[in-house]
Amino acid sequence: RLRDGKRHNRLTLGRERWNSFQLGEGDDLGWLGYFIGKSVKLHRLDIQYLPEDDGGEQQMHAFSDGIARNQSIQKVVIDNVSNNGFAAIARALGNLSHLEELVFKWKFNGGLNVNGCSALGTLLESGVSKLKTLQLSSNGIDDAGVVAFAHGLRSIGPSLKVLALSGNSIGSEGLSALVAGLANCTSLERLHLSYNGGFSSAAAGLRSLSDWLQREALNLDELRLRDCDINDEGLQALAGTVNHCKDLDLSSNQSITASGLRYLSASLQSENCCLENLYLGWMDTVNGGAEVLARGLVGNKVLRRLHLRIEGQDDIEIPPAGWDAFSKALCDTSTINNTYLSNHTIQELYYWDNNDYDADNEEGFNLDEDERVVQYLQLNKEHPQHAARCKILMNHTHLDMTPLLQWELKCLPLAVGWFEKAQPCTTLSIDELGPDYEGQVLEESEEAFQSRVLAALFEFVRGMTEKVLERRDELALVAAYDDKIAMAAMVEEESDRKITQLEEENKRLRGIMKLMRNALDKALEE
Numbered sequence: 001r002l003r004d005g006k007r008h009n010r011l012t013l014g015r016e017r018w019n020s021f022q023l024g025e026g027d028d029l030g031w032l033g034y035f036i037g038k039s040v041k042l043h044r045l046d047i048q049y050l051p052e053d054d055g056g057e058q059q060m061h062a063f064s065d066g067i068a069r070n071q072s073i074q075k076v077v078i079d080n081v082s083n084n085g086f087a088a089i090a091r092a093l094g095n096l097s098h099l100e101e102l103v104f105k106w107k108f109n110g111g112l113n114v115n116g117c118s119a120l121g122t123l124l125e126s127g128v129s130k131l132k133t134l135q136l137s138s139n140g141i142d143d144a145g146v147v148a149f150a151h152g153l154r155s156i157g158p159s160l161k162v163l164a165l166s167g168n169s170i171g172s173e174g175l176s177a178l179v180a181g182l183a184n185c186t187s188l189e190r191l192h193l194s195y196n197g198g199f200s201s202a203a204a205g206l207r208s209l210s211d212w213l214q215r216e217a218l219n220l221d222e223l224r225l226r227d228c229d230i231n232d233e234g235l236q237a238l239a240g241t242v243n244h245c246k247d248l249d250l251s252s253n254q255s256i257t258a259s260g261l262r263y264l265s266a267s268l269q270s271e272n273c274c275l276e277n278l279y280l281g282w283m284d285t286v287n288g289g290a291e292v293l294a295r296g297l298v299g300n301k302v303l304r305r306l307h308l309r310i311e312g313q314d315d316i317e318i319p320p321a322g323w324d325a326f327s328k329a330l331c332d333t334s335t336i337n338n339t340y341l342s343n344h345t346i347q348e349l350y351y352w353d354n355n356d357y358d359a360d361n362e363e364g365f366n367l368d369e370d371e372r373v374v375q376y377l378q379l380n381k382e383h384p385q386h387a388a389r390c391k392i393l394m395n396h397t398h399l400d401m402t403p404l405l406q407w408e409l410k411c412l413p414l415a416v417g418w419f420e421k422a423q424p425c426t427t428l429s430i431d432e433l434g435p436d437y438e439g440q441v442l443e444e445s446e447e448a449f450q451s452r453v454l455a456a457l458f459e460f461v462r463g464m465t466e467k468v469l470e471r472r473d474e475l476a477l478v479a480a481y482d483d484k485i486a487m488a489a490m491v492e493e494e495s496d497r498k499i500t501q502l503e504e505e506n507k508r509l510r511g512i513m514k515l516m517r518n519a520l521d522k523a524l525e526e
Contacts, residue, residue, distance in 0.1 A: 024051070029060065037065075046077040047078050050081055064092035076102055083119070100131060113140075132159055143198075147173070147174065162190045166224060166226075172198065179209050190222040190224075194225060240267060251282055251307075256283060257284055307349070331394075349377065428442075
């Protein structure tokens with residue numbers, strides 16, 4: 001099929017009969033590599049076995065030389081090939097100009113040792129410039145292995161989107177080397193590091209990871225750090241990642257306490273937080289953890305799911321104080337303004353399996369939920385555009401309009417518009433797992449709602465009347481002062497007129513005195 005150019009998108013090489021091409025000892029790998037190299041339809045190559053008998057090295061080189069000529073392969077999966085076998089074909093993979101995804105699986109063949117990792121590093125440096133996905137999970141890679149290949153990541157640069165290293169033995173040194181190698185991978189979207197149990201003393205490496213994300217202003221879609229033995233110090237180093245990640249998994253890091261969660265909670269309240277999904281299963285929610293996380297929801301406008309329970313986890317225990325804290329975060333009923341400023345975006349606090357609820361025998365997942373929290377979460381999920389108004393109407397029967405009076409009639413259209421937008425709340429319903437939480441959001445008729453509207457608007461208009469009267473008194477007082485000022489002005493004008501008259505009379509009298517003095521002088525001369 002490869003020779004004749006027939007459509008053959010995927011080829012699996014192995015020694016099992018179900019493989020698309022079954023290999024055996026003595027097979028001519030050179031011809032196989034030749035036809036793979038000539039194919040223009042092949043997009044995926046899975047290598048699950050390569051013979052390494054006498055003469056195998058020469059066969060491997062011939063096989064590699066053939067593969068190196070292919071210009072159509074986009075994905076290569078290497079499964080349980082020995083480290084020597086991988087090293088032999090690594091140089092060929094570097095010539096695959098269309099290679100976008102590279103997957104390694106050494107779970108049953110001793111893992112990827114330092115020599116294999118060195119070969120990988122050389123491969124990455126060789127110019128696989130279009131590589132988008134590199135999957136190295138469950139290959140037994142330790143710190144020395146990461147150091148051996150991490151330098152090659154710099155050569156991939158912005159093309160790399162996904163890097164998976166879960167299920168290995170990476171510690172602090174390996175994590176620091178990995179972050180240094182990712183310096184040029186500024187388009188990375190998913191980084192999977194779960195089930196690496198050596199992060200208990202990797203605070204420096206975790207801090208370098210957080211600093212790198214912030215320095216490069218990256219926004220990861222996923223950061224997986226499940227069951228990595230991260231403690232409070234490590235979480236403090238990681239807290240800033242919530243500003244650069246949409247999906248963060250910290251589940252099963254059971255060394256984290258409420259003290260460590262405080263750093264995470266503070267970051268959730270940041271205006272720059274972009275986290276939408278946070279997984280914290282198998283965490284301590286009893287000794288203050290739930291209350292700390294609830295405080296982090298206050299002011300957060302992006303987080304949709306906070307999973308305190310994950311798949312496979314039995315029960316979680318949240319004390320009454322924890323439920324009260326979550327209820328207050330979702331709907332602070334102390335004032336209307338605080339209700340408005342509550343969290344209206346969080347939709348889930350735990351993961352549900354399909355078998356978690358059994359309506360007949362009530363068996364399965366046991367969670368002593370708070371009905372208020374369940375209702376608020378479902379309201380946020382089903383009716384996010386109405387959540388704030390519904391919560392206000394649910395918890396404040398009297399809507400005090402007094403604060404609006406300072407803006408006088410300017411706020412009346414806004415008040416009327418608010419009630420118009422809130423009217424659909426009377427007909428909304430929410431559904432929750434189990435029959436106890438099905439029903440109307442507001443348990444009042446439309447007539448009762450209209451009565452509340454009229455009462456509020458009447459209070460507003462009545463308050464405006466008092467304002468008008470107060471303004472009238474102010475205007476009367478101003479008018480009285482204006483009259484006094486006008487009268488004082490008239491008095492001053494009259495005084496000026498009289499002074500002018502006196503000055504003119506004085507001038508006239510002086511003229512008369514001058515004439516009489518002149519007449520007297522003339523009489524004396526005669």
